[in-house]
Amino acid sequence: MSIDRRSGCPINLSLEVFGDRWSLIILRDMIFGGRRHFRELLNGSLEGIASNILADRLKRLMELGLLTKADDPSHRQKAIYSLTEMAITLVPILAQLGAWGRVWLPVTEELSIRAELLEKGGPPLWDQFMDELRHEHLGAPSKTPPGTPTVRQQLRAAYEAVVARKAEATVD
């Protein structure tokens, strides 16, 4: 379940952490979708992950230090998964991955608007987002002034605007 260590190359080691078809998808849903529970990840996933794979990957990501698990006070057997700093710093990678995919692959418009926004915002926006994630997941004090829309809200709003516009276009 742990790492292979085929070599000490940073790219190789990174691939050994999330060089599979699901790990980054789960992290994406937690980071951008704000999901924290098993069921949210299971049912909310566009790609339709199976429950055993999800359980396996969550365990693996915990062992690797990318996630932690805590009891949910509202429900005795509910668990809350949190991102660690290690996972939060994946934001630039996800942003680049999204930017690349948006250019070269057959993405859908509503799902790529977030990647576009994140790309346009660049490192300053990524930093703000990571700050918000640290606040949400690690309890760190937030540096963003209250009243400012969060990055996730901005991404969500942009996504919904596209969906609304497309629905409109269908009616016309």
Place this chain on the structure above:
Amino acid sequence: MSIDRRSGCPINLSLEVFGDRWSLIILRDMIFGGRRHFRELLNGSLEGIASNILADRLKRLMELGLLTKADDPSHRQKAIYSLTEMAITLVPILAQLGAWGRVWLPVTEELSIRAELLEKGGPPLWDQFMDELRHEHLGAPSKTPPGTPTVRQQLRAAYEAVVARKAEATVD
């Protein structure tokens, strides 16, 4: 052999392209190691890729539009693999991946010096590197003035300096 299209999300689609343990390793060796031939990739790989996996991935990367193959004029049955623009624009992703791995994973010093250099150089260095790759692989005119050391040369020199220093340290 082609793509699944579990969803139109750019991150998902990117993962479907190189969300496996070998595709990015091959591209890394071509991009940073300058390897162009089957045997170079097979024997030069630190991670020890098997020949059938290499053949399979090369074929897949060609189908996906990341590589092209051409005859080597010096040897009738030798093939030269070239990066396409699609693959060349992976440089920022590889740089981020290397930067992240360098921080969070048990990398070795000599193998991570290149990631460090690439991180410090930032987007301007990435652009220069991509320009050089376009020159090498696509025959594009090089914008870098002659006499300037290429990025690959810089990376190689840094790597060799670390190796030499470590060898020295062992002697002492």
Place this chain on the structure above:
DNA sequence: TGCAACTGATTGCAAATTGCAATCGGATAG
């Protein structure tokens, strides 16, 4: 109290993937 819905998983199993070893036919060098 009874029961349905929901919680985070686990198990069985068939199918696909992986990667090692051996081998292929052709090309080239000595």
Place this chain on the structure above:
DNA sequence: CTATCCGATTGCAATTTGCAATCAGTTGCA
């Protein structure tokens, strides 16, 4: 003529994957 190198291909055992069904415990509601 022979040894070596070329980009693969094949056979095969081991592992991994992912779908379907199921688990035991928890909660909300009647």
